[in-house]
Amino acid sequence: MRPAQAVLAGERLALARLLTQVENDTPEGRAALDELFPHTGRAHLVGITGSPGTGKSSLVNQLALLFRRTAGETPALKVAIVAIDPSSPFSGGALLGDRVRMRDLSGDPGVFIRSMASRGALGGLARSTAAVVQVLDAAGFNIILIETVGAGQSEVDIARLAHTTIVVEAPGLGDDIQAIKAGILEIADILVVNKADRPGVENTERALRSMLELANPGRASTGEGPAEGWTPPLLRTIASAGEGIEAVAAAVQAHEQHLKAAGRWRERDIARLQNELEVLVRETLFARWKNTLSEEHYASLLANLHERKLSPYQVLEEVTKSIGNKSMSEE
Ligand SMILES: Nc1nc2c(ncn2[C@@H]2O[C@H](COP(=O)(O)OP(=O)(O)OP(=O)(O)O)[C@@H](O)[C@H]2O)c(=O)[nH]1
Ligand SMILES: [Mg+2]
Numbered sequence: 001m002r003p004a005q006a007v008l009a010g011e012r013l014a015l016a017r018l019l020t021q022v023e024n025d026t027p028e029g030r031a032a033l034d035e036l037f038p039h040t041g042r043a044h045l046v047g048i049t050g051s052p053g054t055g056k057s058s059l060v061n062q063l064a065l066l067f068r069r070t071a072g073e074t075p076a077l078k079v080a081i082v083a084i085d086p087s088s089p090f091s092g093g094a095l096l097g098d099r100v101r102m103r104d105l106s107g108d109p110g111v112f113i114r115s116m117a118s119r120g121a122l123g124g125l126a127r128s129t130a131a132v133v134q135v136l137d138a139a140g141f142n143i144i145l146i147e148t149v150g151a152g153q154s155e156v157d158i159a160r161l162a163h164t165t166i167v168v169e170a171p172g173l174g175d176d177i178q179a180i181k182a183g184i185l186e187i188a189d190i191l192v193v194n195k196a197d198r199p200g201v202e203n204t205e206r207a208l209r210s211m212l213e214l215a216n217p218g219r220a221s222t223g224e225g226p227a228e229g230w231t232p233p234l235l236r237t238i239a240s241a242g243e244g245i246e247a248v249a250a251a252v253q254a255h256e257q258h259l260k261a262a263g264r265w266r267e268r269d270i271a272r273l274q275n276e277l278e279v280l281v282r283e284t285l286f287a288r289w290k291n292t293l294s295e296e297h298y299a300s301l302l303a304n305l306h307e308r309k310l311s312p313y314q315v316l317e318e319v320t321k322s323i324g325n326k327s328m329s330e331e
Contacts, residue, residue, distance in 0.1 A: 003028065004035035007139050012112065015139055019114055022131045033131060036138035041269060043080075043137040044256050047158040048147045049187075050168030055194035057083065058239035059168060059248070060145045064105055066249050067143055080141035081105075081113045082132060084125065084148040084158075112141060127283070130161055130276050143252075159187035160275055163268055164255045166190045166248070169208060171200035185211050188232050190251045196236040196244065208234060230258050293319060 003021070006014030021029035048056050064079045105111045114132065116125075129146065136144050148158045159165045167188035172195075185191070191212070193204050212232065233251050237244035259265040290298075301318065304310040310318070 002032070002035070004032040004138075007032070007036065007135065008039065010140065012109075015112065015135070016114075019132055019135055022135055023116065023128045025128070025131075029131070033134060036135060039138035040134045041137065043133075043141055043144050044164065044252075045133060045137075045144050045146065045162045046252055047162035047165040048145060048168060049149070049158055049165065050192075051170075052149055054168045054170040055237075055239045056147050056149075056168050059166075059192065059194060059237060059245070060147050061105065062237075062239050062242050062245045063145060063249055063252070064111055065242075066245050068105075068108060068110055076110055077142040078110045078140055079112075080136040080139075080144045081111070082129065082136070082144065082146045083113070083115045084129065084146065112136065112139075126161070126279060127276075129158070130272075133161065161272060163259055163265065164189045164252055166192055166252070168192045168194050169204055170195040171198045171204045185232075189230065189255050190248065191232050191234045192237055192248060193234065194237045194239050197238045197241070201236065205234060205236075229262060230255065289319070 001009070001014075003014055003018045007018055018029065018032055022033060023029075048060055050056055060081055060083075064081060067077045067079050105113065114136075116129065116132065133144055133146065146158055146162060165187050167185065167190070169191070170193065185208070191208055193201060193208065195201075212234070233247075235244060235247050235251060237248060239245070256265075259268065293301075301310070301315050305312065305315060
């Protein structure tokens with residue numbers, strides 16, 4: 001059976017193998033993605049981001065357990081977890097820790113857990129995450145939880161990929177209003193203050209609430225913003241004890257309903273695919289362009305730049321001439 005067919009048939013080993021192919025951007029991986037693409041677009045993609053140690057993995061673990069238990073719907077929701085570790089490689093301690101915390105879920109055939117190392121992700125994390133998520137979507141997982149540490153670009157990429165983004169904060173880490181990054185709040189559809197058993201929860205909540213008002217002026221006062229019609233709820237959890245998880249799961253599902261009712265599900269899907277396509281085009285054209293230059297020629301151009309003999313625009317003129325495509329140098 002072809003890998004894509006085996007994945008559609010629900011074979012977990014084939015799925016794990018294909019994810020490796022897709023992460024490594026092999027020709028087999030690409031062929032399988034082509035075949036699987038018509039089966040994608042159904043899963044609810046949920047990003048979970050936040051500073052290191054705020055309890056993202058614990059929350060993901062609890063959410064997955066809850067979605068599996070809330071099997072009032074038949075058949076029960078299938079849940080995939082993608083844990084992205086931007087700081088350490090596969091063998092790193094953090095991932096080992098994640099594995100241990102996620103042990104409650106292992107053995108459940110309705111759950112699939114995949115760890116990804118951002119280092120070594122060929123073609124960048126955004127591309128490989130999007131591809132991995134597509135495979136899981138095609139494999140029939142209804143909810144895909146994507147955990148990433150809130151560190152610069154990666155959480156913005158995840159927000160772009162996900163339908164719903166949960167930002168996790170914890171007392172002590174972000175008490176100081178300066179320490180909470182406004183940028184992260186702008187991507188939050190749901191805000192969670194985890195470790196609510198720790199002192200300082202009220203301070204963290206207060207800081208977040210005022211940041212929210214700054215980030216979304218008007219929204220917080222009217223309860224409904226003109227732009228999105230969704231006010232990010234601010235929820236407390238104690239993930240390690242499984243407290244407050246129902247409210248988070250309910251918010252995730254309410255956000256899905258909101259997106260679908262307002263036609264934004266489709267908008268987000270188009271925006272996501274557009275972004276993915278443009279990243280691909282950029283990478284491919286860049287690689288093609290790079291191939292037209294010899295190392296020596298490139299090095300000499302860089303030297304000319306450094307010595308201020310040529311300006312970046314002059315070099316652009318020069319290098320785009322070499323592939324005979326003048327339009328590339330024009331905007
Ligand atoms: N007191 C308390 N501890 C918690 C809570 N949730 C998680 N923890 C603990 O906090 C530590 C970090 O939890 P993780 O779930 O690994 O946090 P994380 O955000 O995934 O961490 P990284 O992936 O390393 O950034 C662990 O020791 C958890 O047991 C909570 O609600 N209260
Ligand atoms: Mg984690």
